[in-house]
Amino acid sequence: MNRTEVELLFATYREPVYRFLRRILRDGPAAEDLTQEAFLRALGGSWQAGGHARAWIFQIARNLARDHLRAQTRRPVVTPLTGLEGGAPADPATALALDAALASLEIDDREVFLLKELGGLSYAEIASACGLTPDAVRSRLHRTRITLRRQLT
Amino acid sequence: MNETHTAIVSAFLDHEPVDPDALSAALDDPEARAALVDFVRLRQELGRAGDGLPASLQTLRRRPVARTVALRWSAAAALLVLMFLAGWMAPRPGGDARGVTGPPDPVRVEKFVPGVDWSFR
Numbered sequence: 047m048n049r050t051e052v053e054l055l056f057a058t059y060r061e062p063v064y065r066f067l068r069r070i071l072r073d074g075p076a077a078e079d080l081t082q083e084a085f086l087r088a089l090g091g092s093w094q095a096g097g098h099a100r101a102w103i104f105q106i107a108r109n110l111a112r113d114h115l116r117a118q119t120r121r122p123v124v125t126p127l128t129g130l131e132g133g134a135p136a137d138p139a140t141a142l143a144l145d146a147a148l149a150s151l152e153i154d155d156r157e158v159f160l161l162k163e164l165g166g167l168s169y170a171e172i173a174s175a176c177g178l179t180p181d182a183v184r185s186r187l188h189r190t191r192i193t194l195r196r197q198l199t
Numbered sequence: 200m201n202e203t204h205t206a207i208v209s210a211f212l213d214h215e216p217v218d219p220d221a222l223s224a225a226l227d228d229p230e231a232r233a234a235l236v237d238f239v240r241l242r243q244e245l246g247r248a249g250d251g252l253p254a255s256l257q258t259l260r261r262r263p264v265a266r267t268v269a270l271r272w273s274a275a276a277a278l279l280v281l282m283f284l285a286g287w288m289a290p291r292p293g294g295d296a297r298g299v300t301g302p303p304d305p306v307r308v309e310k311f312v313p314g315v316d317w318s319f320r
Contacts, residue, residue: 056259061252069245078255085259144244162213163245169215188209192202195237 047088055103056085063107065164069148070111070156080110101171108157108175115153140198147197151190158183159190204231212238 047055060081067077067084084107091106148156154176161172162183169180169187178186204225211217211225212235225231 053259060256064252064256074253078253081256082260140244141247144241163242169213184210184215185206187213188202188206191209191238191241192205192234194241195234198241199237 047091049089052085052088055088055099059100059103060085062165063103066104066160067107067111069160069164070108071114072145072149076114080107080114084110098171098174100165101167101174104161104165104167104171105175108161111157112153143198144194147194150197151193155186155190155193158186159194162187200230200234201225201228204228205234207231208235209238211235212242 063084064077064081067080068074071077071080084103087106087110088103148159151159158172158176158178161167161175165172167175169183172178172183173180176183203221207217207221207225208231211222226235
């Protein structure tokens with residue numbers, strides 16, 4: 047994939063990729079860096095993840111996030127006071143509760159859920175990006191929603 | 200709560216194919232309807248977080264952003280230079296530190312003449 051193609055991909059998907067990474071990492075500056083890194087890694091690469099460019103770029107972002115979180119476990123974690131700095135939630139208490147509920151999920155469930163909700167990927171695309179079957183994505187999403195609903199109500 | 204019904208409304212919310220009859224049955228279930236509303240509310244809350252695009256993401260950078268990567272490469276390059284210098288400066292057998300190699304010049308030439316008795320008495 048050449049620079050022009052990647053720049054087009056960047057213009058199209060930088061926002062959902064950034065939002066996904068921010069939620070996964072809970073760290074704005076790291077999410078910014080990894081968003082850039084994800085697209086830079088696409089340079090010279092060839093499409094994988096079932097041939098969906100969107101699934102492919104999210105697959106790269108997901109792998110970068112996993113590496114980052116793995117490295118992070120060896121360092122002290124600084125969590126922002128609000129957990130959602132920079133945003134403007136209607137109700138900070140709800141936003142905090144949502145953030146805590148998301149953080150309590152298993153990493154695999156959180157990824158699948160955020161790829162759907164923030165990335166807008168289809169079940170087939172999530173399956174490609176995460177190495178799952180579409181049926182597994184379907185049931186994982188359902189289970190995660192039920193869990194979150196239980197925690198937030 | 201009927202898990203099958205909530206699974207159907209969950210898939211319906213995601214614009215995935217669902218069986219219309221199964222959807223109809225699910226929507227007849229008040230629990231599944233309430234779950235659908237909560238799922239929509241959850242999506243709305245996530246969208247409301249307002250993670251605006253930061254200025255750093257206006258353009259795609261031209262160089263790797265990870266400073267650690269650059270640092271690693273610099274350290275590797277510095278190590279290579281040090282290793283090269285150490286190898287160059289180290290004394291070698293048959294040479295000196297300035298890199299002069301090869302055997303010393305001869306100081307005496309012995310000629311072989313057939314029939315000469317080489318044994319010294």
